[in-house]
Amino acid sequence: MIGDQCPRESDILEAIAFGRWPDGCRDLAAHAAACEMCADIVEVALALHDDREALCRAAQPPSVGMVWWRATIRARAEAARTATKPISVLQAIAGACIVGAAAGLLTVVWQSMHWMDRLGELAVQLESRRADIATASTFATGHGLPILIAVAAGLVLAPLALYITLADD
């Protein structure tokens, strides 16, 4: 039946493993010549056993000191990466907060500028102290873009400065 073992299989494997095959076990060799299953076992086990012996003889594995040292370095690097993860997460959260605050501030500035425009229009309608208010409104509208750029630049640079400071530490 497929997968069945010959009762002498373990004896043959032992003889091959201990280098007694075939001279040290003539009866087993005779059995293997007659038994199809054992013939396969001998063919395969002898080839693999000899191959392993040759490979082990020729093997030049890295020295134990090198393997240990590399493992230690790698473990340290991994530990450092793990330890810095929370810091990176905190930095990302801080950055997101700053961006959110910046967006909020920009909205407020934008709305206040509209409010100033409306104030100017009201002033025009009322025609009281027209010249002064119109001048103020023109100033705000005319200088709005530079102010916006300055605020935006500050908001972009602030998290960068924060990051660089932490990285230097």
Place this chain on the structure above:
Amino acid sequence: MRDVALSALDQLGSAATDSEAAFQMDEEAFRTFYERTARPVWAYLARMSGNARLADDLLQETYYRFLRANVAHESDAHRRNYLFRIATNIVRDHRRRPRIDAPCVADGHDGVDRMDPQSADAAGGAVRRLDLARSMARLKPRERDLLWLAYAQGSSHKEIAETLGLKTASVKLLLFRARRRLARLLREGVR
């Protein structure tokens, strides 16, 4: 901010120290274990990957994963089987990766069979080993693993099952088929 950075540095330092403590054995115990197992594991990796240089890298990876694995071993044999299990998984992972480098393994001209001076002077032995390499290359990876563990490494069916993640009952049948196939290829003298 400086306090935060200093505490982060402290954390880094302690993590580095912990990394050594995280190894499952100290250097002395590892030295003994490595001296006993490195050559057989290297031979296994070299034959399964078919590449001697690659076997060096895989060996390093095998021992690293072994050291990092926090597993209690009942016995030395268990520890050794566990090491072979890691090695098997590493070779499997390597096989799944797309090949961008690498001399191919399949024809047996892989560097593994040209480096043994003792077999070189015994021409018959060298030819047999080359035949074996070619025949093994014709087998499925799992068949190669099974045959090596059973007949080169001398592992029991139970140990093979643990190493390869198979049922013990399946090992017998799979081993029978793999053995028959390899025996036929060796007799035919695959070229």
